[in-house]
Amino acid sequence: MSLLNAFREIEQALESKLGKLESLKNDPAIKQEIDFEEKLLNLMIRYKKTIHDLRQLIQHDAFGSKARQQHLYAQEERSSYRALPRTYRHPVTGELLETRGKSAKLKMWEKKYGFRTVSRWLQPETL
Structure with a gap:
């Protein structure tokens, strides 16, 4: 490309x-x-405040001190999620199995009776 075109x-x-x-x-x-x-900016100069001060003020209004603590605590709870226990009942023997994941017994039942069959044995949650 020529210099003139550029x-x-x-x-x-x-x-x-x-x-x-x-x-x-x-x-x-x-x-x-x-x-x-x-x-x-004129208000910040007049009251000798910085952007950091302004940010703290806004965050404090959005999440008051106690509300902010509860919000942060709720975030911590979500990050450390633990699986809820599930209960399975064998229809023939009546045996109960409570597990949070795949226990050896549950794996054995799934291998012997099939995944679909065992998943029907899951008991509803009782609160």
Whole structure:
């Protein structure tokens, strides 16, 4: 590509970007956001606050100290999920098997009677 062609291509791209910039400058939504930012920065200067202070204030309002602790505790609970126990009852012998996963006995039953058959032996949860 010649140097002149590269120059004209860059010039066209610049004109396109300048047109987009002008349309954004006239957009009322961007004017409102710029006005809000200026007012917020002036308030921060006036009260000698930093972005970090502002962030803490907003987070405190969103999650009050006790509510925030409960929210964080709930997140910890979800991350350490433990499977609930399931109970199977053998229909012929009446034997009960309670397991949180695949125990040796459950595997033996599935091998002997089949997975579908054993899955029907699952007892409903009793609360």
